[in-house]
Amino acid sequence: xxxxxxxxxxxxxxxxxxxxxxxxxxxxxxxxxxxxxxxxxxxxxxxxxxxxxxxxxxxxxxxxxxxxxxxxxxxxxxxxxxxxxxxxxxxxxxxxxxxxxxxxxxxxxxxxxxxxxxxxxxxxxxxxxxxxxxxxxxxxxxxxxxxxxxxxxxxxxxxxxxxxx
Amino acid sequence: xxxxxxxxxxxxxxxxxxxxxxxxxxxxxxxxxxxxxxxxxxxxxxxxxxxxxxxxxxxxxxxxxxxxxxxxxxxxxxxxxxxxxxxxxxxxxxxxxxxxxxxxxxxxxxxxxxxxxxxxxxxxxxxxxxxxxxxxxxxxxxxxxxxxxxxxxxxxxxxxxxxxxxxxxxxxxxxxxxxxxxxxxxxxxxxxxxxxxxxxxxxxxxxxxxxxxxxxxxxxxxxxxxxxxxxxxxxxxxxxxxxxxxxxxxxxxxxxxxxxxxxxxxxxxxxxxxxxxxxxxxxxxxxxxxxxxxxxxxxxxxxxxxxxxxxxxxxxxxxxxxxxxxxxxxxxxxxxxxxxxxxxxxxxxxxxxxxxxxxxxxxxxxxxxxxxxxxxxxxxxxxxxxxxxxxxx
Numbered sequence: 001x002x003x004x005x006x007x008x009x010x011x012x013x014x015x016x017x018x019x020x021x022x023x024x025x026x027x028x029x030x031x032x033x034x035x036x037x038x039x040x041x042x043x044x045x046x047x048x049x050x051x052x053x054x055x056x057x058x059x060x061x062x063x064x065x066x067x068x069x070x071x072x073x074x075x076x077x078x079x080x081x082x083x084x085x086x087x088x089x090x091x092x093x094x095x096x097x098x099x100x101x102x103x104x105x106x107x108x109x110x111x112x113x114x115x116x117x118x119x120x121x122x123x124x125x126x127x128x129x130x131x132x133x134x135x136x137x138x139x140x141x142x143x144x145x146x147x148x149x150x151x152x153x154x155x156x157x158x159x160x161x162x163x164x165x
Numbered sequence: 166x167x168x169x170x171x172x173x174x175x176x177x178x179x180x181x182x183x184x185x186x187x188x189x190x191x192x193x194x195x196x197x198x199x200x201x202x203x204x205x206x207x208x209x210x211x212x213x214x215x216x217x218x219x220x221x222x223x224x225x226x227x228x229x230x231x232x233x234x235x236x237x238x239x240x241x242x243x244x245x246x247x248x249x250x251x252x253x254x255x256x257x258x259x260x261x262x263x264x265x266x267x268x269x270x271x272x273x274x275x276x277x278x279x280x281x282x283x284x285x286x287x288x289x290x291x292x293x294x295x296x297x298x299x300x301x302x303x304x305x306x307x308x309x310x311x312x313x314x315x316x317x318x319x320x321x322x323x324x325x326x327x328x329x330x331x332x333x334x335x336x337x338x339x340x341x342x343x344x345x346x347x348x349x350x351x352x353x354x355x356x357x358x359x360x361x362x363x364x365x366x367x368x369x370x371x372x373x374x375x376x377x378x379x380x381x382x383x384x385x386x387x388x389x390x391x392x393x394x395x396x397x398x399x400x401x402x403x404x405x406x407x408x409x410x411x412x413x414x415x416x417x418x419x420x421x422x423x424x425x426x427x428x429x430x431x432x433x434x435x436x437x438x439x440x441x442x443x444x445x446x447x448x449x450x451x452x453x454x455x456x457x458x459x460x461x462x463x464x465x466x467x468x469x470x471x472x473x474x475x476x477x478x479x480x481x482x483x484x485x486x487x488x489x490x491x492x493x494x495x496x497x498x499x500x501x502x503x504x505x506x507x508x509x510x511x512x513x514x515x516x517x518x519x520x521x522x523x524x525x526x527x528x529x530x531x532x533x534x535x536x537x538x539x540x541x542x543x544x545x546x547x548x549x550x551x552x553x554x555x556x557x558x
Contacts, residue, residue: 027381030381049378053378056375056378057370057371057374060370119353119357120356122356122360123360126360126367135332136331136332139336139338139339140335142339142359142363145363146343146359146363146366147342149366149367149370150366152370153366153370156373156374157373159377160376160377160380163377163380
């Protein structure tokens with residue numbers, strides 16, 4: 001039992017260290033970029049702030065998913081989503097429209113089958129990649145995701161505290 | 166498992182160009198059954214259960230048709246192996262997978278016909294069974310499901326029972342992970358707690374990124390981040406110091422001056438809230454997931470002119486009112502209701518504040534998600550979140 005615990009904590013610490021280094025690196029990158037384009041963004045402060053916040057958040061999630069690696073379904077789904085986000089933004093709206101139609105039809109089918117969304121469906125929406133999991137896998141992925149999120153929060157908290165000091 | 170089992174592998178096969186192979190598929194291709202024992206040993210060696218699930222799901226997606234063919238047939242379960250399977254919960258999916266592969270017999274299987282099932286099963290599985298019988302029980306790669314007296318013994322109900330057992334094991338695992346979830350009884354409520362916890366963590370990430378952004382943009386020199394070493398951050402204890410709630414007298418919650426409480430406006434005061442956040446941070450905000458308390462909320466009460474007023478005491482109901490939508494109930498748990506108003510751009514929450522009532526709002530299930538969604542939707546504000554409860558002395 002004790003050995004199990006130590007191995008588990010070591011594992012978590014490894015993830016934490018990896019996440020912290022990745023996140024700090026991406027923060028540095030973000031800062032350099034904002035320094036480079038500092039003049040252009042200063043005219044609209046609120047929007048720029050929101051964009052920067054979103055970038056930091058995305059960086060946090062991406063570095064978490066990379067720190068976990070492709071072993072987990074949720075991290076793979078998150079990486080996939082983050083990777084294709086730029087493509088979806090960049091290409092066009094056509095694709096979005098198509099997917100919207102598809103989604104609509106699928107929703108209709110689901111509604112025809114019956115049943116309002118249960119709690120497991122809510123959980124599916126929260127855990128990345130949860131749409132394609134069955135309940136058992138979903139619960140396991142949720143457990144790991146919760147662990148990683150807690151780690152992420154503590155690391156970000158400590159980074160923020162250090163930065164404020 | 167549900168029939169529409171779509172995994173990452175299936176959709177990496179759909180567009181293989183978007184992935185490098187090493188990233189998406191770090192494991193050797195699904196091994197044939199005789200070598201599965203080695204995989205199993207690896208899984209046993211890793212107690213964190215981090216590696217095996219993905220491989221297993223991938224395998225099951227790869228051999229989906231076969232599994233679906235064989236999964237309907239029942240299996241048996243000894244009581245001893247049941248205990249074993251509950252103790253090695255991370256291994257459980259593996260076990261069930263093995264079980265599905267193993268059983269090729271048809272129809273309902275009773276305890277007497279167990280030998281027949283083994284005989285009809287594949288040879289490698291049989292050998293695995295024998296070896297596991299000879300040596301340690303945890304090496305078994307399937308679960309025996311034994312129907313108790315009075316339980317249905319047809320294949321579907323046995324499989325369903327095994328599935329339910331797996332789900333309940335995972336629920337127990339999650340209950341250990343989510344703080345304050347142990348005392349909750351009932352699967353739905355536990356799921357609610359889990360959902361709330363995940364949402365709170367995600368909102369916390371959002372808030373922290375906002376904070377980091379503020380600090381990041383305020384400081385022009387890039388020395389500080391480089392000065393931070395991830396080793397230091399990794400070496401920090403799990404509960405960061407900022408999360409620790411410094412105990413304050415309860416009077417402060419009851420009447421406390423509203424100066425730096427969450428006087429929230431959509432447009433302007435976000436900055437102020439963020440930067441006074443350090444003081445607020447240690448005092449108030451949202452209380453997440455300790456034993457009883459889901460959250461506690463302290464928000465200044467403002468009238469229409471923006472004049473501050475005493476916090477609301479006698480609220481019997483938790484409602485939220487919008488100027489346009491009238492009032493409606495949001496949630497109820499255990500008869501504790503609070504009131505929440507949205508007036509124009511100002512969000513005013515009016516919880517009962519007394520020593521015991523600080524905790525009342527916390528019990529309102531679903532309240533958390535509702536509130537957070539409003540706040541986040543309005544302007545990305547996500548509140549102050551704490552680990553530790555305020556001590557109502």
